[in-house]
Amino acid sequence: MKPEIDTPSKRGRLAPRKNPYWVGVSGGRGGVSLGYRKPKSGVGAWVAKVVIDGTRLEETLAQADDDAASQGALTYRKAVVDALEWSKQKHAAIEGCEASSLRSGPTVTTAVNEYVKDRLARSERDGKISKGRLENYVLSNADFAKTPLSKLRAVHIQQWRERLVAAHENQTEKQKGLAPASVNRVLNDLRAALNAAAEKHRRQLPASLPAEIKVGTRAVRVAAEARKQLLGDDQIKAVVEAAFAVDSDGDFGRLVLLAAGTGARYSQLVRIRVGDLQIQNRRIMVPGASKGRAATARAPVAVPLSEAVIERLRPAIDDRAADEPLLMRWAYRNVGPFKWEKDCRRPWGPAYEVDKPWTATVAKAEVPAETIMYALRHSSIVRGLRAGLPIRLVASLHDTSSEMIEKHYSAFIVDMTEDLARRASFQI
Template identity: 25%
Template sequence: MPDLSRIKEREKLKPKAGDEPHWQRLRQGCYLGFRPSKKGKRGTWFARAYDPDGNKYRRKSLGDYGALSGHDVFSQAKVDAEGWTETVESGGERARDMVTVKDACEAYLAEKPGAIAEGVFRRHVYSDPIARVKLDKLRRHHLRSWRKRLEEAPALLTRSKKGEKRWKERAKSTVNRDMVPLRAALGQVLKPGAPNTDAAWQEALRPFKGADKRRELYLDRDERKRMIEAFDGEALPFVKALCLLPLRPGALASLTVRDFDKRTRSLTIGKDKNDNPRQISLPQVIADFFTEQVKGKMPAAPIFTRGGGEAWNKDAWKYPIKEAVKVAGLPLAASAYTLRHSVITDLIRARLPILTVAQLSGTSVAMIEKHYGHLVRDDAEEALASIAF
């Protein structure tokens, strides 16, 4: 662990994957953390304390202490971390400035920054009456009302090149995903209420069962090759990478040059759905492809860039893929996620262990079994048939 009290040692620290702070143990169950700024600013301090009631560690952002300098910064951060730890250990009292649901959401983002959670809070929480409800007054009926408004809110289907928006009814699976950030934010500051009472705020945020349907649209290797051949623009490298690795499009778009080590043929996926960085080894043929993409680029630059040098996003990759799908004569419903699903399907069909597929794709074994278990069952039937006589 670094010695955060030493200014020179602190200045040498580099940002860690997933924006995880560098931690220093102050005493048992009490840690002080420092996260260097990627933009050359002062950096942010954090406290981490063990909560005996919840049997887990809790974190709190302490800020950058902009009014202090030199050794005073560490001294004050240490005092604040130890004071907050005593508060947590004595019963988990919330910070005095955390009063409303909105405060809890903002505190959650300060500790766990993420575009998905930030977007959900901005669209469905901050402008909603739930944002102003005080945490100590929050009840199940508040969240039931919020959930009803969420379910009734139309979901954006697509936006044409002329700017026209199209909407559709919000699917249960979408509702499930949109409830996750709020449930996580409240779970950090509130204990679950007694079951079947109005104090049981958590019961209103239970996900719909069976809402996540299995993806059925699959493109085989020849169809994916036809799709790649239909590209003639800047999207080609990005889409080809989607056909080579079982990564989420957003995770692939977030990769920077420093995430790829051509000497060891390893790729670090830092920004993904579960926010847990992971490293995968690439075969030589895919490593050669990535080597070509990073050539001449700075370490902080995206591996896959658009014409202006910026990273890809869902609004940018959507239309080139739709156009290529039409040109290649493929099902019009095919999308970037169809490619991920198809690659995972092929890996399962190749009899790669489910655990390995889960690690490569950044998901759980349970999710792989849920959505692709039927492929394993089919292979099991073929294996049994082959030994029958």
């Protein structure tokens, strides 16, 4: 019986299943089909399918306009149009210069490229980070990158990642390898890319491929947890003053000031808007972290600020709209050989933009040379624990969980609880 998927109400009565409900839209059997994938919960998705010269091609088009669908979800009619257009593109690819690569099947390179394209579409900032990692450490290895997914085995992935670790252990000044923790970050992106390709091309690939990917991309063992850098209050004040000193416009100073005052991650700080600074309430609304795969954004966190911090932030909000980014910086343009001039104001971008001013700040503040900016977050969390704040409150203020606080800051929790218990003990 042909499934009915042309209205949200009809689709709502379908049973959830992994394989889509297919409806032919052109060419009869073996032609173009539109599918509707019904998840166990949430909004379904439209999927297009076509068979060309015996090669089955399938691709997810977009979210369906089910109940609770986000803006931009496709209606059934629009999905049919998009499926037909998609099939025309695939026919053109088969007939043109891309025919041989399409028939030869996906490789590590095609899996990475498709994944990067998807990541950039979801988040340009995060996509660029993933793109850089995968290009530098996966696609740069020609032998591994050209491996067909149909022949990919766990041993191929393990050999590739072992070379990354070995390069770190025997690194020279000219060629630096990756530390195990950094290898794991690359592995996370590679695993996601390979799994996405394995699902997309599952009818062309061995059924054992997901297991090979899982085994091959297991995390590299990290010998010890990275030391948490902690700064005292005097050191933090010196860092803030140095940050204002190295940037006469105050842009980097305000960024560091908010990092010290809130303990927020860089990715949260750069998304704060002018209207989030609530002077009358002496607080700032810090956007939730963009971590995980939650369908909805995390709620902002209200973090109290001192009067001194608010006063130093006032120049950033004068005569500005509430929806503008609070933290801005100057962009420069080249006007001649080795000559640059200020061009326009823009928001802070990827995290590497702070590298140079942070290095100058560390030197001027005379704190340990290896101090990283994330030390301000560690110090903020520990400051809250030492002040006797409940663990749950400290976790909430820093947009993390009590479990993470207990796991990574247990030594300071012991100190805090001992002090509290000592205050409550019997006195003579």
